[in-house]
Amino acid sequence: MPSLNLRPASADDYRRIAERRLPRVFFDYIDGGAGAEQSLRDNVADFARLKLKQRVMRDVSALNPKIDLFGETWSMPLALAPIGMGGMMRKRAEIQAVKAADAAGVPFCLSTVAICSLEEVAKAAARPFWFQLYMLKDRGAVRELLQRAKSVGVRTLLFTVDLAVVGARYRDIRNGLSGGGGLYGKLRSGIIDYFLHPAWLVDVGVGGRPHVFGNLSAYVPKATTPTDFRAWVDGQFDASVTWKDIEALRKEWSGNLVIKGVLTPEDARAAADAGADGVVVSNHGGRQLDGVASGLAALPLIADALRGRAKILVDGGVRTGQDVLRARAAGADAALIGRPWIFAVAAEGEAGLKRYLSLVMHDFRVAMALTGVSAASEIDGRLLDHP
Ligand SMILES: Cc1cc2nc3c(=O)[nH]c(=O)nc-3n(C[C@H](O)[C@H](O)[C@H](O)COP(=O)(O)O)c2cc1C
Numbered sequence: 001m002p003s004l005n006l007r008p009a010s011a012d013d014y015r016r017i018a019e020r021r022l023p024r025v026f027f028d029y030i031d032g033g034a035g036a037e038q039s040l041r042d043n044v045a046d047f048a049r050l051k052l053k054q055r056v057m058r059d060v061s062a063l064n065p066k067i068d069l070f071g072e073t074w075s076m077p078l079a080l081a082p083i084g085m086g087g088m089m090r091k092r093a094e095i096q097a098v099k100a101a102d103a104a105g106v107p108f109c110l111s112t113v114a115i116c117s118l119e120e121v122a123k124a125a126a127r128p129f130w131f132q133l134y135m136l137k138d139r140g141a142v143r144e145l146l147q148r149a150k151s152v153g154v155r156t157l158l159f160t161v162d163l164a165v166v167g168a169r170y171r172d173i174r175n176g177l178s179g180g181g182g183l184y185g186k187l188r189s190g191i192i193d194y195f196l197h198p199a200w201l202v203d204v205g206v207g208g209r210p211h212v213f214g215n216l217s218a219y220v221p222k223a224t225t226p227t228d229f230r231a232w233v234d235g236q237f238d239a240s241v242t243w244k245d246i247e248a249l250r251k252e253w254s255g256n257l258v259i260k261g262v263l264t265p266e267d268a269r270a271a272a273d274a275g276a277d278g279v280v281v282s283n284h285g286g287r288q289l290d291g292v293a294s295g296l297a298a299l300p301l302i303a304d305a306l307r308g309r310a311k312i313l314v315d316g317g318v319r320t321g322q323d324v325l326r327a328r329a330a331g332a333d334a335a336l337i338g339r340p341w342i343f344a345v346a347a348e349g350e351a352g353l354k355r356y357l358s359l360v361m362h363d364f365r366v367a368m369a370l371t372g373v374s375a376a377s378e379i380d381g382r383l384l385d386h387p
Contacts, residue, residue, distance in 0.1 A: 008347070008356075009359065012319070015340075021346060023190070023200060024193055025193070032170070032171035033169065033285065034168055034286060035167075035168055039316075040290075050384060052371055053382075053383055053385040054370055054371065055372030065364055065365055067333070070311070074334065076364050077327070077335060079106055080097060080106065080336070080337060082114075082158060083338055083341070085115060085226070087204075088204060089346040090349055091208035092115070094116035096345050097341060101353075103354055104357040107129065107130050109131065112133050113229075114213070115209075115210055118131060118145075119148070130154060130157070130158055132158040135249075137237075162282070162284050164237065164239040167284070168290075211225055212229070247275065250274060256277045262279050262281060263283060264298065265306075266305075272306060272310040278333075279313070281299050281312060283295060286316065295315055299312070299327075303330075322364075325383070328376065
């Protein structure tokens with residue numbers, strides 16, 4: 001394990017620092033996946049397995065890592081995925097994240113179940129951010145959230161479709177975070193663990209106001225603790241949703257509509273048929289159905305099926321700039337990162353995420369240069385070294 005006196009150089013370094021700083025219940029909430037965590041492991045392993053072709057002598061003295069997507073220019077093909085309850089890991093984590101993302105020139109996506117609200121994030125954001133929404137049983141709340149997102153300037157909506165029911169996350173069950181326990185974990189061991197993490201306790205527990213889910217407080221007026229919010233949200237996931245609901249949503253939302261959580265060509269085609277501008281090929285970071293393929297493994301068939309009808313994002317296991325290049329080479333327009341950004345914020349706040357994103361940018365530029373491409377738009381399947 002690298003000494004904590006050294007400067008972090010990778011996603012894994014930030015993960016280790018976050019592990020020391022966070023109470024176990026919160027570290028496990030981020031780090032864990034569903035079931036035996038096979039899909040979670042596959043997400044990272046599949047990226048590592050994808051070999052790149054080194055090319056030399058191609059004049060890579062001027063590199064352009066930028067792309068244009070959804071009406072925006074991105075400094076590299078990477079965005080920050082929606083992460084629920086971020087503000088429990090660091091004081092107002094979503095604000096720190098949107099500032100770091102803006103400084104790095106990449107999109108930030110706010111979760112429905114974030115601690116900071118759309119309105120609070122909008123005040124801190126320097127450029128339009130994205131919003132992620134679930135289909136809640138309370139369709140009035142869904143309509144109002146869409147309206148609120150629009151009025152604070154959100155132009156891209158990630159609509160998550162892989163949460164008809166919540167995956168069985170064993171670490172959360174063990175820690176008392178799900179399966180009937182309180183959100184602060186098993187009371188006795190949980191509270192002791194908080195006091196063993198005083199930096200977190202002072203920053204978040206005392207100063208962070210982590211007990212309100214900002215986007216939802218208007219719809220759950222009686223909720224006063226995270227457990228109340230979690231109970232409401234768990235009861236709100238709508239297992240009856242079909243593509244018909246997406247067609248209806250398409251009529252209500254005039255901005256970019258991106259369907260998050262497809263893994264098969266059939267579902268990707270159905271999303272495009274329902275009017276989506278893009279899809280996120282994703283297994284929800286291995287947190288939903290353990291045993292499904294990684295987003296990366298599912299990507300080629302989906303790219304084939306869509307043939308440019310909708311933009312393609314991929315997530316699950318993206319950790320480095322090489323992975324960003326691999327994602328594009330395998331058929332995606334861009335990649336999302338989840339755990340790495342929340343670990344960087346949990347570890348060192350806005351400065352940590354800024355630094356992590358600059359490391360990814362550096363890696364991405366190195367990967368471009370050594371695979372012999374000068375522009376991100378030139379990255380394609382020819383960069384992969386198929387055995
Ligand atoms: C702690 C945590 C919370 C998450 N919360 C949400 C959420 O609120 N909405 C959503 O659509 N996806 C959520 N996801 C899934 C991420 O958006 C993303 O798909 C996944 O983290 C990508 O995998 P990676 O963590 O390996 O990068 C969450 C993931 C994690 C790890």
